[in-house]
Amino acid sequence: MARTQRITRINALLSRPQGATLAQMMEELEVSRATVNRDLQTMRDEMNAPIVWDRYRGIYRIEPNGNAGPACMVPGLWLTPAQAYAVLTLNNMVEKIAPNVLGPFLMPMRGLLKNLLCDADFPLHGLDRKIEIDMPDMPAIGDLDFENLVEALVQEQPARFVIRTRSGLEHTLSGTPLKLRITATGWSILVRHRSAPEPVTVDVADIRKVMAATEVDE
Numbered sequence: 724m725a726r727t728q729r730i731t732r733i734n735a736l737l738s739r740p741q742g743a744t745l746a747q748m749m750e751e752l753e754v755s756r757a758t759v760n761r762d763l764q765t766m767r768d769e770m771n772a773p774i775v776w777d778r779y780r781g782i783y784r785i786e787p788n789g790n791a792g793p794a795c796m797v798p799g800l801w802l803t804p805a806q807a808y809a810v811l812t813l814n815n816m817v818e819k820i821a822p823n824v825l826g827p828f829l830m831p832m833r834g835l836l837k838n839l840l841c842d843a844d845f846p847l848h849g850l851d852r853k854i855e856i857d858m859p860d861m862p863a864i865g866d867l868d869f870e871n872l873v874e875a876l877v878q879e880q881p882a883r884f885v886i887r888t889r890s891g892l893e894h895t896l897s898g899t900p901l902k903l904r905i906t907a908t909g910w911s912i913l914v915r916h917r918s919a920p921e922p923v924t925v926d927v928a929d930i931r932k933v934m935a936a937t938e939v940d941e
Contacts, residue, residue: 729754729762730770734785737774742784811836862910862928871933872912876900884914885932886925896925897936903927 729752736743736751743751748759763783766772773786814833864872875882884896898916910927 726762729758730766733759733762733766734772737783737785739784742777742780742782744782748783807836862926862930864927864930865932868930868933871935872900872903872930875933875935876903876912881936883934883936884925884930885934886929887931888929893931896923898923 732752733743733748736748745756745759749756752759763774767774774783775786776783811833814836871882874880879899881897881899884898885893886896887893896914896916898914900912900914901922902913904911904913912925912927912930913922914925915922
C-alpha cells in the first residue's frame, strides 16, 4: 500500500469515535509498528493533524476540536515539484483574469506551493512575468457578491440578482445560476428563471448585488 493510501486510511480510522489502537492500524495496513509510527509522525508534523493518544483507552484518535498547527491538511494531497509548478502556473493564470476577486481566494494555495517549490530547490524563474492572458477585465462586482454568485453556482441554489439596465434602472431577477461564461467579449452568467422557458443570459457587468434567495435586501 502506498504512503498516501496509508495516511488516508489512518485518517479515516482515527476519525472514528472509537479511534484505533496501534495493533489495529498495523493489521489494517499490513505494515510494521515502525511504519505506522512514521506515518503518524508525518501526519502530525507535516499535515498538522490533531492526533492525540488516549492513554486510558489505549487508542489514537483525531481530536475534533484540536489543533496541532495552523491548519489540518487534506490527506493524500502530495505533489511533486513539477506538479506543484503546473498547479501554480494554472493558479497564476486564473489570478491574472480576475486579480481583485479571485486573487484573495487563491493566495493561500499560492503561498503553500511557492514554499513547497522553494524547499525542493525548484526555482520559479519569474513565473508571474511569463504568463500573458488576453482576456477582458473582470467586471466591477464586489467580493461578497462574486462569492455569493459562485456559491449559488456550485451549490445549484437559487439567488436574487439586482441588475442595472443600460438606461440606469434597476430590477431584481430571481433564479438559479447554471454557468459562468468568460469569453473574449466579456463575462456573463446563465440563469434559469422559473417564468422563462429558456435560461436567461445576464452580463456580469450589469449585476449590482447578488443575494441568497432568502436574504432580505437592505
